[in-house]
Amino acid sequence: MKKVKILLGVAILGVAGFFVIAADHIDAPAVTGGTSDITDFYAFQGSNTNNIAFVANVQGLLAPADTGAASFDENVMIEINIDTDGDAVEDLVIQAAPRDGKMYFFGPAAPATTGTSSTFLTGVTPNTVDITSYGSSAVVATNGGMSFFAGPRDDPFFFDFGAYSAIIAGEATSFDNPGMDTFAGSNVMSIVVEVPKSMIGGSGNINTWVETKRKQ
Ligand SMILES: [Ca+2]
Ligand SMILES: [Ca+2]
Numbered sequence: 001m002k003k004v005k006i007l008l009g010v011a012i013l014g015v016a017g018f019f020v021i022a023a024d025h026i027d028a029p030a031v032t033g034g035t036s037d038i039t040d041f042y043a044f045q046g047s048n049t050n051n052i053a054f055v056a057n058v059q060g061l062l063a064p065a066d067t068g069a070a071s072f073d074e075n076v077m078i079e080i081n082i083d084t085d086g087d088a089v090e091d092l093v094i095q096a097a098p099r100d101g102k103m104y105f106f107g108p109a110a111p112a113t114t115g116t117s118s119t120f121l122t123g124v125t126p127n128t129v130d131i132t133s134y135g136s137s138a139v140v141a142t143n144g145g146m147s148f149f150a151g152p153r154d155d156p157f158f159f160d161f162g163a164y165s166a167i168i169a170g171e172a173t174s175f176d177n178p179g180m181d182t183f184a185g186s187n188v189m190s191i192v193v194e195v196p197k198s199m200i201g202g203s204g205n206i207n208t209w210v211e212t213k214r215k216q
Contacts, residue, residue, distance in 0.1 A: 041057070046195075052197050056191050079214045080095075093109070094195075103115065103129050147194040
């Protein structure tokens with residue numbers, strides 16, 4: 001489910017019909033708990049049938065008391081990759097990077113480089129949204145049929161990590177009923193982009209994944 005290089009996080013993957021989820025809480029040591037640590041990636045139909053929404057969450061397990069001080073890292077780019085022709089190579093990317101309280105979104109557009117290295121898209125005008133502060137109503141920016149959000153959110157992921165670990169260790173054979181949501185009450189830093197499917201193109205089936213990349 002996960003490939004890690006030093007300073008690089010990748011949450012994979014998903015095929016088919018504009019609905020995918022990839023999960024990746026609890027990460028490899030090089031990025032665990034860091035500002036580039038991906039928790040989850042979601043893609044699903046947007047607010048109408050013509051749109052698709054992408055959600056990338058990082059910096060998981062933020063305690064409420066710590067969330068107000070959490071921030072996106074200005075040296076970390078979050079890149080949403082979209083493969084539209086089934087070869088598992090991105091044809092389009094959406095890139096997000098913060099500066100001075102705003103999140104800048106580039107694309108979707110064809111990347112100059114594919115794979116593990118990325119450069120910011122050139123020749124496109126980024127869209128911006130004020131990063132929502134913890135406890136405030138969501139600030140959403142819209143432009144050209146696209147919508148953008150960036151800020152802390154309650155982690156929507158549900159998983160009983162304690163029971164999972166016990167099963168893996170051979171100390172249990174099944175999950176408890178009810179289970180315990182390890183992520184209940186914890187927060188993530190989230191970016192959300194909704195775009196018209198017409199901007200994605202292709203056959204309607206896509207592969208999509210998210211990467212975080214630290215400035216070198
Ligand atoms: Ca491709
Ligand atoms: Ca890429």
